[in-house]
Amino acid sequence: MPIIEHSQTVLLLWAVIGYLIGSVPFGILITKAMGLGNLRDIGSGNIGATNVLRTGSKPAAAATLLLDGGKGALAVLLARAMVGEDAAQVAGLLAFLGHCFPVWLKFKGGKGVATFLGLMLALAWPVGIACCATWLAGAYLSRISSVGALVAALSSPIWMVILGYPQAMALAIVLTLIVFVRHAANIRRILSGKEPRIGAGK
Structure with a gap:
């Protein structure tokens, strides 16, 4: 209580x-x-x-x-x-x-990705686990860390609804918008094909 x-x-x-x-x-x-x-x-x-x-x-x-x-x-x-x-x-x-x-x-x-995932795990642990899994899948498939972060954030409001936490969906949307704003430069590099890939040389 x-x-x-x-x-x-x-x-x-x-x-x-x-x-x-x-x-x-x-x-x-x-x-x-x-x-x-x-x-x-x-x-x-x-x-x-x-x-x-x-x-x-x-x-x-x-x-x-x-x-x-x-x-x-x-x-x-x-x-x-x-x-x-x-x-x-x-x-x-x-x-x-x-x-x-x-x-x-x-x-x-x-850019807040780790903090985002940590608070999601504490706020609604099934959603947090789903977001972490989404990040891993996005990063693995694209070989780009920022893609994983963006996909994980974008999926969070959806996971809130699917997994039964609609009361936190508004927060998830706000956090997602901030993550995208913080990754604006990454998004530009992704679109231009210049975003570094995981394991690539400097």
């Missing part, structure tokens, strides 16, 4: 908490702690796991992937335990925005 009564103030509080959780730039912290250099000067300069992998450290990339996904899940689970489902959705959305637009990095963050 939720232990705090719903109110706009409480939801606002969890929006702030979710944002702060999501804004922790694990990619930068991990690469710095492991002596891998300044992540902003490597590859695309993105703070996510894909760019961390460009440092040549698979453990660092794996840790970034897990922690970026974990912070989305943590925001949802904490808010749900303390307040309820409305707060969980608000905290999840703001954790995602916190990753994409962290105040500590002048609002220049990552």
Whole structure:
């Protein structure tokens, strides 16, 4: 049972908490702690796991992937335990925005794919698993990581309906739109045939 009564103030509080959780730039912290250099000067300069992998450290990339996904899940689970489902959705959305637009990095963050998948797993685990499977299928078939991410995001509202979570469909649509906006450059490269493929040389 939720232990705090719903109110706009409480939801606002969890929006702030979710944002702060999501804004922790694990990619930068991990690469710095492991002596891998300044992540902003490597590859695309993105703070996510894909760019961390460009440092040549698979453990660092794996840790970034897990922690970026974990912070989305943590925001949802904490808010749900303390307040309820409305707060969980608000905290999840703001954790995602916190990753994409962290105040500590002048609002220049990552693209949010790992955080998206993590919060989906916490919000509705069957949907989260379906989205992860969709990402894997999209990435495997296209050999392009961003295609997997876009297809997974696009499928999330559909999975919400099919698997019985229509109350979260609006959130899934909002998250999908943000994922597509964050991947605008990737989409242009995909359409022009210039998007790097998984396993391709630099």
